[in-house]
Amino acid sequence: MIIARRIIAEIDRRGLQPGDRLPAEKLMLDEYQVGRGTLREALRYLELSGAISLKPGPGGGPTVEKPDASHLMNSLGLVLQFEGAPFSTIVEARVGLEPPMARLAAERITDEQRVLLAESVAKMGENLRDLEVFLETNKAFHDVVAWASGNALFGLLIDAVDGIFAGVTLGVEYPAQRRARVHEAHTAVLDAIVAGDPDAAEEAMRAHVLELATYLRKKFPDALAKPITWDAML
Template identity: 55%
Template sequence: MAHPPLRPQKTAMLVAQQIVADIHRRGNRVGDRLPPERVMLDEYSVGRGTLRESLRFLELQGVISLRPGPGGGPIVQQPDASSLTTTLTLLMQFEKAPFRTITEARTALEPMMARLASERMSDEKLKELKESVDMMRDNLEDQEVFLEQNRRFHDLIAHGSGNVMFGYLVDSLLGILDGSAIGIDYPQFRRAAVHKAHLNIYEAIASRDPEASAEAMAQHIHEYVRYAEKKFPEVLDAPIVWSS
């Protein structure tokens, strides 16, 4: 289906938006190949340079991958939170926002996520949450495993809330959520305290108790902030910086 010629202003962006709309209209799935370049040039009534700019933008956003050679071309992908990570981190860096920005957001939002998760999380995801709690318990001496399960636990609750925005928001911040990447340390006594908090949160969610779930999460985040303020105040006030 040919589309009417697009106005010159921001043509590449408009073409990118139309390509996404057509992906959904056609019901394309991950791994499907989009029409070849010559077809898309006619379909969107634009020049080769504009079309390629549109495709490069969509590749950066994770909507497609561009495979070279015969049988290649644009292939549909599932976008993830990586582009949101870059955008949010850059925005905060240019605002000179301190790491405290993250802890304040967690204080406000994560109790709500836990509340919703207690009402909406599937039994399958609840089992995964318990697995995370148990894996943390069994590996308290291994900081790498601890940090991995800490992030997994909070990510599962965010997605278990049934709110896509919460899920992607936590996904986008996983790299800096706990502060370990910028200097907050977790000695074994602190890891044990975090495990106990996670167990309390899990039990409240498993009991399908919204109030207890929100309260347990609020207490957990409060303890984390209090620990950071006491031991690592300079980290809380350090500006967020975009990095790999």
């Protein structure tokens, strides 16, 4: 771990970007004054963390990468399993987290994000009979709002918890009436964010996630009571 942290510190010091190559093994052994086994374990740890990739053969070696939400998802899922946490944990967390995300988004959203948000709402409205499109646009909407908050932790958290849900079959259904209600809620959040009204955006998102949480608790209590398991996410 000490060597892994030193490698990351060196990446930062040199301003290396994804795709940049790290020094050859021999040079790193000289630099860090450790055995080959220790260095390789450190590099393997960084590879599993998503910080580098290891390419074998001539011309290969360690290359800088950028960790994404999938690495947070795996770590979070593993920790939640050992805590014995049910899926209701994620639903409750989203109720607490997403309203302030929407507030910040109303203050910080970029023009590009505004377009993406509007497109997700429009596409959902045009395809309410298509469950696959509904799920795709629903995920996209919440993802854009989270990243539009300007807070990377919010963006990564929503990506991670979406990944936990996406990897598991919970049997949750979204009939036509529910899809239409979700679209109405997304439209209200969109309008408030576009208008630059933080109070209205926060309240619209709170109403949306509370309504969804109530629906899930009422219709699918057994699904929410299921414990989160790491193997089901793979």
